[in-house]
Amino acid sequence: MASHRRPKQPSRTRVTVLTATAAAAVALTAQTAQADPKPSxxxxxxxxxxxxxxxxxxxxxxxxxxxxxxxxxxxxxxxxxxxxxxxxxxxxxxxxxxxxxxxxxxxxxxxxxxxxxxxxxxxxxxxxxxxxxxxxxxxxxxxxxxxxxxxxxxxxxxxxxxxxxxxxxxxxxxxxxxxxxxxxxxxxxxxxNTLTAAERAALAADESRANRASARADLGNAVPASQRAAAAFSAAQSKIGSPYVYGASGPSSFDCSGLTSWAYAQAGVSIPRTSQAQASAGTRISSQSQLQQGDLVFFYGDLHHVGFYAGNGQVLHAPKPGASVRYESINNMPYMFGVRV
Known part of the structure; x- marks a missing residue:
């Protein structure tokens, strides 16, 4: 004969445990959300x-x-x-x-x-x-x-x-x-894209200010290292305001080593295309105090960035996307050494 027992109801204790577990999960989720706020x-x-x-x-x-x-x-x-x-x-x-x-x-x-x-x-x-x-x-x-x-x-x-x-x-x-x-x-x-429109506009304004400040850079009484260094530096100066583009080597846009190789080519001097290879293109200069205008200056441990020494602690380079060829302080990046071509 079939049994017609009623289903066993969950005990009051079990209901309490389940409710507490659910509450803890909600609280943990809330804590996680609070611990991972939107980056500034x-x-x-x-x-x-x-x-x-x-x-x-x-x-x-x-x-x-x-x-x-x-x-x-x-x-x-x-x-x-x-x-x-x-x-x-x-x-x-x-x-x-x-x-x-x-x-x-x-x-x-x-x-x-x-x-x-x-x-x-x-x-x-x-x-x-x-x-x-x-x-x-x-x-x-x-x-x-x-x-x-x-x-x-x-x-x-x-x-x-x-x-x-x-x-x-x-x-x-x-x-x-x-x-x-x-x-x-x-x-x-x-x-x-995670930033608000106002935040993106603020970053763009920062870059614009940096570009404008470049026009007022004080190069002091910088003396070129040589006639060819002077010619290369002058060619690079003529490209101030040109946009940074990865892999570009002129004449209208540049990456860092694209600018330096293009500028020296205008002076009739052939140097390698990459920053690492350019580091062996001349006489190495370790001390910043010995740098002269037109010397190549290298940054970061792997030498992946290069520019021209401009004088008075300034470099002329193609910095990064969204920026144009401009002057900046040599102290904005970790300086390694210079090279006189």
Whole structure:
């Protein structure tokens, strides 16, 4: 017979425990919300500046990979031209060898002793024999030249294959660094989007003030390090107000090393594209007191930022996104050393 017992009701004690647990969960959630407040404008700016710094580091690596790619492209083109010319020369040598072999066949198709026996003019025979010997020497020489050309072509083809492999790896690295830069910039923009319109306007106003202050920078009685340093610094000065753009090297926008390499190019001096490579482009200067106008100055432990020393404790550089080429205090960043090109 089926049982018709009534369902057991939860005890008063159990209800009390469940209610207390739910209340604790609500309280914990509230505490968590209170412990993670919306970051302030200054906190957001600090995080954004850090992301920009990381993006600049990745950009210098991107610039290095791009420079390597361009060099490899040129080297591969030159090697492929050499291979094409070498193949044409090899074909010409083979045709020449074929002509020598045909002449040798026509002159030496009969045994020399029989030729001498049949010859009515021994002097004519000896002349022909001498010509035959010369043809044989030419044939040997041609074969040796062909073999040497084949070895050279094989080496050049192998070198070209190696360069093509390097190029493929460099292009892969280039793509990865580009994605890293874009990721850092996107994260920075996401942070900026958490600010109110008024807070974003305040940050923009700060940058505008910094740009205006640059126009009033006091460079003191700075003396250029050299004539070429003076020319490079003057070229960089002509770009004050140009926007910072990652990977740009002029003439209308720049990143940090793009500005310095472009400016020195205007002075007729070729220096490497990246800040790390530019650090070895001249004589190192450790003390700030020894810096002269036009010297390159490097910042951060990994040397991912570079600018020009302008004089009186000021640097001229392309700072970061949202900023333009301008003067700033050398103490705004961790100074490492200078380089006189």
């Amino acid at each position: 404008k200054s906190e957001v700016k600090a995080k954004v500046d850090k992301l920009y710094e990381e993006a600049e580091h990745a950009t210098e690596q991107y610039n290095g990979a791009k420079e390597k790619q361009d060099k490899l492209d040129d080297q591969i083109d030159a090697l492929q031209d050499k291979v094409a010319r070498g193949q044409e020369e090899l074909n010409t040598l083979r045709d020449s060898l074929g002509s020598v072999a045909s002449a040798q066949y026509r002159s030496g198709g009969i045994d020399p002793s029989v030729q001498l026996f049949l010859s009515g003019d021994p002097d004519t025979y000896l002349e022909k024999a001498s010509a035959l010997d010369q043809l044989g020497a030419k044939q040997t020489e041609a074969i040796q030249e062909i073999q040497a050309k084949q070895r050279t072509l094989a080496q050049q083809r192998q070198e070209a294959q190696g360069k093509l492999k390097d190029l493929a790896e460099t292009r892969e690295e280039l793509g990865a660094k580009k994605k890293e830069v874009q990721s850092k910039l996107a994260a920075a923009q996401k942070l900026l």
